[in-house]
Each structure stands twice: as C-alpha cells, then as structure tokens.
Amino acid sequence: MxxxxxxxxxxxxxxxxxxxxxxxxxxxxxxxxxxxxxxxxxxxxxxxxxxxxxxxxxxxxxxxxxxxxxxxxxxxxxxxxxxxxxxxxxxxxxxxxxxxxxxxxxxxxxxxxxxxxxxxxxxxxxxxxxxxxxxxxxxxxxxALCTLPADARVAEFLRWWASELDERGMRTDCLRLPMSRAEIGNFLGMTLESVSRAFSRLARSELIRFTDRSRRDIEIPALAALGDFSRRCIADRDGAEVALH
Incomplete structure (x- = not known):
C-alpha cells in the first residue's frame, strides 16, 4: 500500500x-x-x-x-x-x-x-x-500498519486505491469507496474515530473533497499531493521522536 x-x-x-x-x-x-x-x-x-x-x-x-x-x-x-x-x-x-x-x-x-x-x-x-x-x-x-502514522495510513490507502483503479484503466480523480469508515479502520488497524478525523484533516487540507452524493464518493484533485502529505506526517513524527530523546 x-x-x-x-x-x-x-x-x-x-x-x-x-x-x-x-x-x-x-x-x-x-x-x-x-x-x-x-x-x-x-x-x-x-x-x-x-x-x-x-x-x-x-x-x-x-x-x-x-x-x-x-x-x-x-x-x-x-x-x-x-x-x-x-x-x-x-x-x-x-x-x-x-x-x-x-x-x-x-x-x-x-x-x-x-x-x-x-x-x-x-x-x-x-x-x-x-x-x-x-x-x-x-x-x-x-x-503501512507498522510504520505509518494514522493520517498517513488513510492518505496512502486512498492513493493505493486510486493506483489499483489506474492500473485497470479507470478514473482516479473520484473514488467510490464501497467500504464504511469502520471497515476502512478495520483494514488499516485504526479506530472509527481516528479514520473519521484523518478524512476530515485531509479534506481541510484540500487534498480530498467529498461529493454531494455521498461521503463515500471522494474527489482527489492531485494524487501526488497525498504522497507529499504522507511524507510530511512521517517527518513530523520522526522529528517529535528525536526531540523526546
């Protein structure tokens, strides 16, 4: 992933x-x-x-x-x-x-x-x-489960899903997720609340947008930006761990 x-x-x-x-x-x-x-x-x-x-x-x-x-x-x-x-x-x-x-x-x-x-x-x-x-x-x-911070897990999950669609010649700018937030959390080893907060942060950062049809329909303006977000999450976590030591 x-x-x-x-x-x-x-x-x-x-x-x-x-x-x-x-x-x-x-x-x-x-x-x-x-x-x-x-x-x-x-x-x-x-x-x-x-x-x-x-x-x-x-x-x-x-x-x-x-x-x-x-x-x-x-x-x-x-x-x-x-x-x-x-x-x-x-x-x-x-x-x-x-x-x-x-x-x-x-x-x-x-x-x-x-x-x-x-x-x-x-x-x-x-x-x-x-x-x-x-x-x-x-x-x-x-x-992903062992090394990525929570927000980065969700970002990489969306990027992975889009990549799977891209490999099959399908559009990647709007994802229709047939999984509930609870199922996504189950898959990623996260609580429902953590998944919901991660989606909200991604939306506030304008990395994703929810459509008017459903919260499961997600628009992704730029896949590369999700990767940048994940790298920032990892850098922030690693920096915090260094500061603690």
Whole structure:
C-alpha cells in the first residue's frame, strides 16, 4: 500500500496485461462464471480448498475472524485479482471471501488449472504473477500498519486505491469507496474515530473533497499531493521522536 510497493507492482500489471491474462485464462482453462451481489459469500473459511477464483468485474474483500470474534478485513480484491491462493498449502480456505458490490467471479478447479498450465506455459506465468502480487500486497499492508502514522495510513490507502483503479484503466480523480469508515479502520488497524478525523484533516487540507452524493464518493484533485502529505506526517513524527530523546 506504500509508494514503493505500488511502484514495484505496477510495471507487470497494466490494463493491457490484465486483459491479456484474463483472455489467456478463459481460452486455456475450464473457467466457470457467476455473479455475486454485495454481501454474498464466495466461500467461507471452513470450506475445503478445491479451486481458485478471479475477479472478472467488481470488487471483493477477504476477512478473518479474530480470537475475540471480531471480523478483520485482510484484503481488497479488484478486477484481475486472484482469490483463494492461501488455500493451496492449507487444503482449506483461510478466510471468508465476500462481494463488496455486484461482481462477476471466475472460478477454475485447481487440478484442472495445473493441467492447463502444463499445456500452456504462459498460463503458469500468470499464476506465478498472481502469487507474487499477493505477497507484495501483504508486505505493503504490513509496512503501512507498522510504520505509518494514522493520517498517513488513510492518505496512502486512498492513493493505493486510486493506483489499483489506474492500473485497470479507470478514473482516479473520484473514488467510490464501497467500504464504511469502520471497515476502512478495520483494514488499516485504526479506530472509527481516528479514520473519521484523518478524512476530515485531509479534506481541510484540500487534498480530498467529498461529493454531494455521498461521503463515500471522494474527489482527489492531485494524487501526488497525498504522497507529499504522507511524507510530511512521517517527518513530523520522526522529528517529535528525536526531540523526546
């Protein structure tokens, strides 16, 4: 989710690459498709792993339940993202996968996918890219949670979201977030109040604007300015820590 991780993943996942990968998958693997509405489950954490899923359109989230019973958002998946990769090692899906809006989900039996990869080496490369992208996503999320101040987390979250849309050829100057402030806080390891204050500070700084339609519709005049804001937050925090010592 940080700038370095975004820059690292972008060259191999441009809109043309996503379209090409989906076309390759559809041409050489036994794909089935289904439409999910917002809130519907793709699979549950207790389900036996037997297939992988790819987002054809729309968005999904994956969630885990903590020991105290709280739902934790662990990832958001956009068009072209693969879901369920963690089940390969465990033999079971390790989380719930839930549609965030109306979306088309592709699925392919894992054994059949391996057979297709053996016949079509380019398909194996697509699978490896999906696995690598998932690892980069997890690393970027951990870096954001462990190193960024609260306001910078929200700024980088918005910048990351816009970057994901940009890689898919979609507009980035106005984001429609299908997540509540509470869900964003859950994803970023922040309280609802901290997320709300961060959004308010970003708006007062004129880095974002809320539209008349909804507080979930956010205009971003300049993505680069969000990055500058994050760097200032980090510098201010580091300066304060030095002063204390």
């Amino acid at each position: 940080n700038a370095q991780a975004t820059a690292t993943t972008k060259p191999t996942w441009q809109p043309s690459a996503i379209t090409r990968h989906l076309a390759l998958l559809e041409a050489h693997a036994p794909i089935s498709k289904r439409v999910l509405q917002a809130g519907q489950h793709l699979y549950h954490a207790v389900d036996t792993f037997d297939r992988l899923f790819i987002v054809g359109t729309g968005m999904c989230k994956t969630t885990e339940v903590s020991r105290d019973g709280r739902e934790q958002v662990v990832a958001v998946h956009f068009k072209g993202d693969w879901i369920g990769l963690g089940g390969i090692a465990a033999g079971r899906y390790g989380c719930d996968a839930i549609a965030m809006d109306t979306c088309e989900i592709w699925s392919v039996p894992y054994d059949a996918l391996l057979a297709s990869c053996a016949r079509t080496p380019a398909l194996l490369e697509v699978l490896h890219l999906a696995m690598s992208r998932e690892l980069l996503r997890e690393r970027a999320t951990m870096l």
